[in-house]
Amino acid sequence: MDIQLLQRNIERFISLNQDEIDFLISKVVIKKLRKRQYFLQAGEWCRYQGFVNKGCLRTYEIDEKGAEHVVLFTPEDWWVGDLYSFYTTEPSKLNIEAMEDCELFIFDKDSLEEIYTHIPKMERFFRLLMQNALIALSRRMMSSMTQTTLERYCDFIQRYPEIEQRVPNHQIAAYLGVKPESLSRIRKQYLQSDKKTS
């Protein structure tokens, strides 16, 4: 089993010796999802945290008015799951859908507990993941309050250049919080203006 990507992902925050890596490998469960399959549906308890080894997913929420809002996209090398539901065991309000065929490494609460016991550093790693989620959300909040949609679109495509090619525009619109028609007009502006400004 090739967990290269996962290993490097973890080692950005903490370092692991060979025993620890071997133990981790013993706990990895592979989950494959076909395009349009759900990793999580609203109403379910989020049983797993997943590491995206291949493919790309989108996490979205449906509001009272029935509109979809993309919370985030998770391509390779990202973690995916509803941390809140996972820890509280409460039903999630999020939907997580494979946008392409995906390969995930998943961990349920029990495996994670065993990992914590064997490799206490990993507790730190997951707490950091949660903190990062908090920070990322704060940033998005700020940028949605302070920047124009064009600026946020520029940020998006330079921050996630791969994703921009891989997902349909109307979902990027749902991420930016505008209607597809508006995004279309914004892209026109963007293409007309100096792209190098990004």
Add this chain to the structure above:
Amino acid sequence: MDIQLLQRNIERFISLNQDEIDFLISKVVIKKLRKRQYFLQAGEWCRYQGFVNKGCLRTYEIDEKGAEHVVLFTPEDWWVGDLYSFYTTEPSKLNIEAMEDCELFIFDKDSLEEIYTHIPKMERFFRLLMQNALIALSRRMMSSMTQTTLERYCDFIQRYPEIEQRVPNHQIAAYLGVKPESLSRIRKQYLQSDKKTS
């Protein structure tokens, strides 16, 4: 020392026996702030988590364009601090200012560690605080994407009826993400419309 409010706050999530309460009391440090004093300024490391026993603070951020954005208001019975900076020891981007004379119970990292050691349940309590911060932020994010400003204003005043009386309107505007002039017009609508609709 009267930690009634703090005690009840904690016991909403976990239960404590008398020994644990006594230990907690021994660790409490009181911090008084006069109106306009800062609990935290951007650039500093957030050394303390504070429980607001009296008064009300506002946490805000200043964006690249120089505009203030209120992240949240924290009246009595709320916890205040920048959890991210606190845990990472990185400089905070947030400002936390007393809007009235305040009395806080503050805990630094060392005290907290001792508390965790003596009362392991408290670790759970603080992890829950962080999760709640994450959820609260997600909700705000959603509501700012899906609701009109009038709806968000209604939500705000029914959710925090006390605060509405206590803070100047331009700061409520900075919380809702609109200009004070806009909030003024929205309040006019609100007063003209049926208030019971809230």
Add this chain to the structure above:
DNA sequence: CGTCTATTTGAATGTACTCAAAAGCGGTGG
């Protein structure tokens, strides 16, 4: 009482919205 700040009001502008329709694109079946 006067100064400083907060709030309200007005008019013009801009940005995203709705609704509606057209164009583009991909896949299926004749």
Add this chain to the structure above:
DNA sequence: CCACCGCTTTTGAGTACATTCAAATAGACG
């Protein structure tokens, strides 16, 4: 291979809402 269908993206026209800038009013504090 082409015709057709469904879905995505683009374009257009008119509307709604918040913004800017400017000025007037109201409140707070010394």
